[in-house]
Amino acid sequence: MEALLYEHAGDNKVVCNLCHHRCTIKDGARGICNVRENQEGTLVTLVYDRIIARHVDPIEKKPLFHFYPGSLVYSIGTVGCNFRCKFCQNADIAHMATDYQGRIMGKALSPQQIVEEAELTGSRSIAYTYTEPTVFFELALEAARQAREKNIASVFVTNGYMTPEAVDMISPYLDAANVDLKAFTEAFYKKYCSARLQHVLTTLKKLRENGVFLEITTLLIPGLNDADAELKDLAGFIADELGTQTPWHISRFHPTYRLTDRPSTPVETLRKARQIGMDAGLKYVYTGNVPGEAFENTFCPQCNAVAISRRGFSVVENRVENNQCPDCGARIHGVGLS
Structure with a gap:
């Protein structure tokens, strides 16, 4: 195509x-x-209908904690990525074509079939994920158009490297995105992702301007992107440019793919990073990849009551009423919270 x-x-x-x-x-x-x-x-896309992965997931797995919490999302992905992250967690499919002499695999599945399966599984949304949705843009765009007609939302889980032209084209049909803000230095992006930080920041601001609901994820890698000064700058960017209501997910790194010389992230590092985010004024900061951690819950930004309690990717209790804390009435930001 x-x-x-x-x-x-x-x-x-x-x-x-x-x-x-x-x-x-x-x-x-x-x-x-x-x-x-x-x-x-x-120019031809080789993955328009070549789905390599598809699952029904809880929306919290994306992770999206403030977008229809507790709902199901139909998740799909194709081969391919426009980054070369040395710590890629889905390298077997993201870098299949690069690592295996151009190989592209996947099951034929049309946009119409994707939407039909999402509807049949009771999914509130479709997530374009697992690899990088930008590289299967044509498929995602058409599926999102058809999903909108069925009142099914569309979500990108993305590295945020779309051009302004691409953002403008997808935004009318894109309801939310979780963007990986992998670090806050150009040196890290160049060495470990073969990309540029500034382009990601440009895309983030463009998505916000276009009305796409945003959550941010940062994978903390010991000794590479976890310095206090860098995290303060990153959290400050989110607060100042995207808004203090923007959820920030801080995830634990485990050695993988071509980055196996680093240890897993200490849990204390995650907690310290969370405090840096809170000190920057962010209302919702979460720690991830740490089962049972209290900071996977949503706390009221005013009275600190637990508004949404979680265990792993499951919502145990959602106490939000009319987007408000039931205890003090403060606003809990998000889409479809109650």
Whole structure:
């Protein structure tokens, strides 16, 4: 299928304008994502209907804690990614085409079938996830359009590298996004992701401006992105540019893929990072990948009462009424909380 958001550049080359890499692709070659190919001057998506993973999940697993909490989400993904994260947790599918000589696998599933399955499973939303939804943008866009007609919401779990053009195109059909803000230095993004921090920050602000509900996730890796000063800057950006009501999920790292020389993140580091976020004025800061941790609950930002209690990815009790704390009446921010 012909891809969206590209332009011709002469000599049968094309420029892909889907993500901030803006790859110039020669005839017969692919972009950095390895799933968009120049075929005689036409940019083609190789994963339009090639679903490599699909599951029905609790929305909390994305993680989204302030978007229809306790609901089900139909999650799908294809092969491919436009980042090269050394700590990728889904490398077997995200980097399949890169690590295995261009291989692309997946089951044929049309946008209509995706929406039908979401409806049959009672899912309140569809999440485009597991790898990077930007690289299967055409599929996600059409499925989101059809889902909107069925009153099914659409969610991106993304690295935030979409161009402004892509954000503008998807925003009318995109209800929420969890964006990985992986660190707050250009050096980290360059060395460990083969990307640039500034482009992610631009996308985050653009998503907010376009009315997409946002939650942020940061995977803390010992010695690489967990310095107090960096975390203060990161939390300050969220508070100042995205709003203090923006939930921030701080997740525990475990050695994986090509980053196995680092230990798992100490739980105390997560708790310290959470306090840094709270000190920056953020109302909702969560620690993740730590089963049984109290900070997976949602606390009222005014009286500190537990508004939504969780155990793992399950909502044990949701006490929010009309988006308000039942104890003091303060606003609890989010979508579909009660």
